Amino acid sequence: MEQLETTGSNNPVIDAIVSRSSTKKFSDEIVTRSDLETMLAAAVRAPDHGMLAPWRFIVLQGESRAVLGSAMRSALQLRMPDADAEALERESSKAWRSPVLIVIVAEPKVHPKVPEVEQLVAVGAAIQNLWLAAHSMGYGAAWKTGSHAYDASVKTALGLRASDQIIGFVHIGRPTSKAPVRPGEFATKTTWL
Numbered sequence: 382m383e384q385l386e387t388t389g390s391n392n393p394v395i396d397a398i399v400s401r402s403s404t405k406k407f408s409d410e411i412v413t414r415s416d417l418e419t420m421l422a423a424a425v426r427a428p429d430h431g432m433l434a435p436w437r438f439i440v441l442q443g444e445s446r447a448v449l450g451s452a453m454r455s456a457l458q459l460r461m462p463d464a465d466a467e468a469l470e471r472e473s474s475k476a477w478r479s480p481v482l483i484v485i486v487a488e489p490k491v492h493p494k495v496p497e498v499e500q501l502v503a504v505g506a507a508i509q510n511l512w513l514a515a516h517s518m519g520y521g522a523a524w525k526t527g528s529h530a531y532d533a534s535v536k537t538a539l540g541l542r543a544s545d546q547i548i549g550f551v552h553i554g555r556p557t558s559k560a561p562v563r564p565g566e567f568a569t570k571t572t573w574l
């Protein structure tokens with residue numbers, strides 16, 4: 382298993398958080414079902430006001446990645462009828478960039494005390510949990526959205542309802558190339574009272 386870069390903090394959680402970065406390229410190595418289940422178990426430990434579990438996960442791997450690939454191709458064709466074959470191929474190939482792609486969806490519920498925004502951020506927190514779990518296990522991830530996340534035809538192809546919201550297409554696999562760790566700057570974003 383890939384070793385995490387350390388920060389010298391002697392704290393594995395802090396090390397995982399600060400050494401995380403987006404994976405640019407993935408190897409073809411499969412991600413085991415057991416490892417995926419560990420990541421999903423971490424995801425659902427996200428803070429969740431009202432315990433509404435507003436998330437849903439659609440795991441695409443192997444040939445099932447074609448479901449999203451062809452949905453993205455058709456969505457582009459609908460949005461841009463003049464798109465050429467190369468553009469359509471580029472669009473559908475996005476689904477094949479990693480051995481596993483998890484579509485992470487918010488299913489917001491009407492609740493007297495938990496507004497929709499709180500349910501959406503809970504799903505964002507679930508994605509971060511999943512990503513950190515993957516990273517700590519030597520996998521890489523990339524969180525994408527783009528116009529397909531908001532496209533009704535893509536939702537339909539994935540069996541989602543109009544009220545469902547795609548919060549991320551999360552690629553997972555063994556990294557062969559990662560983005561440099563971005564410097565985080567909190568001092569100018571923080572007011573100490």
Ligand SMILES: Cc1cc2nc3c(=O)[nH]c(=O)nc-3n(C[C@H](O)[C@H](O)[C@H](O)COP(=O)(O)O)c2cc1C
Pocket residue numbers: 401402403404523524525526527548549560561562563
């Ligand atoms: C809600 C959300 C949607 C995102 N969508 C995209 C996307 O469509 N394409 C992209 O390149 N990065 C997207 N990102 C950003 C990357 O996932 C990434 O976190 C960012 O580029 C910073 O790089 P790092 O993860 O290496 O620190 C998105 C991030 C969030 C939180």
